Amino acid sequence: MADxxxxxxxxxxxxxxxxxxPLPVLDDLTITAGEGTFTAVVGPSGCGKSTLTRxxxxxxxxxxxxxxxxxxxxxSPRKTVGMAFQNPVLLEWRTILDNILLPLxxxxxKLSKAxxxxxxxxxxxxxxxxxxxDKRPSELSGGxxxxxxxxxxxxxxxxxxxxxxxxxxxxxxTREDLWQTMHDLxxxxxxxxxxxTHDLREALFLGDQVVVLSGxxxxxxxTMEVPLGRDRVLDDLYTxxxxxxxxxxxxxxxxxxxxxA
Ligand SMILES: Nc1ncnc2c1ncn2[C@@H]1O[C@H](COP(=O)(O)OP(=O)(O)OP(=O)(O)O)[C@@H](O)[C@H]1O
Ligand SMILES: [Mg+2]
Numbered sequence: 001m002a003d004x005x006x007x008x009x010x011x012x013x014x015x016x017x018x019x020x021x022p023l024p025v026l027d028d029l030t031i032t033a034g035e036g037t038f039t040a041v042v043g044p045s046g047c048g049k050s051t052l053t054r055x056x057x058x059x060x061x062x063x064x065x066x067x068x069x070x071x072x073x074x075x076s077p078r079k080t081v082g083m084a085f086q087n088p089v090l091l092e093w094r095t096i097l098d099n100i101l102l103p104l105x106x107x108x109x110k111l112s113k114a115x116x117x118x119x120x121x122x123x124x125x126x127x128x129x130x131x132x133x134d135k136r137p138s139e140l141s142g143g144x145x146x147x148x149x150x151x152x153x154x155x156x157x158x159x160x161x162x163x164x165x166x167x168x169x170x171x172x173x174t175r176e177d178l179w180q181t182m183h184d185l186x187x188x189x190x191x192x193x194x195x196x197t198h199d200l201r202e203a204l205f206l207g208d209q210v211v212v213l214s215g216x217x218x219x220x221x222x223t224m225e226v227p228l229g230r231d232r233v234l235d236d237l238y239t240x241x242x243x244x245x246x247x248x249x250x251x252x253x254x255x256x257x258x259x260x261a
Pocket of ligand 2: 049050051164
């Protein structure tokens, strides 16, 4: 299936089993993402966004519907997925280099030890952390730790990169720097990204498409194809067109939260 979309979530419905009975979280949710694209997913808190990422990674199987990667149904955890979260959880007893090497140790690698280190040094350079390979996580700032976490999430060249609010805890300026870093990484590394975020500007700046989920149980309420090319700069967020698009997204979030006028 050469021309199947890389990620296809087809009519996903899922409920968690809780002591109080089933908790419906996703309802007939369909999202597709082509190879090499960037999908930003926004939606009200608790609507089911992290659940969605667990399904894409194969960490959970949906009650109904199917998750397809390259036209093949996902039935178990995937090695070809990379993940990064709001909390970078780096291991303090390992250096930054050894933290980033971790996925290669876990999923295995055809690269020699020297080649693996070379890859890590190349990634550190790309994200602006040249010279930090031998530091411990506690010697880095929050933004630097998140950069290291991004390196770790792509070191094994995953097909799919899942980012669950990785920039959420950073201050506004650091966050904008990291958005730019994401674009730099995309120019060099080939991954298909699904980003969960609460930040509509972030969704617009990074996404090729922005998917707005409804309140729980979540379904796709609205999809925006972002009319910005790959070579975006922050100023592109301050054009009248971007202002209009942010307005549209904000209105959609209000509808999802049930606060629309
Ligand atoms: N393992 C679980 N068992 C039972 N309920 C769960 C479980 N994981 C999540 N939930 C519930 O499912 C709903 C969706 O959770 P999820 O973490 O996917 O939401 P979210 O959109 O990522 O929220 P946030 O924006 O706050 O990160 C929530 O009501 C949550 O309490
Ligand atoms: Mg979440």
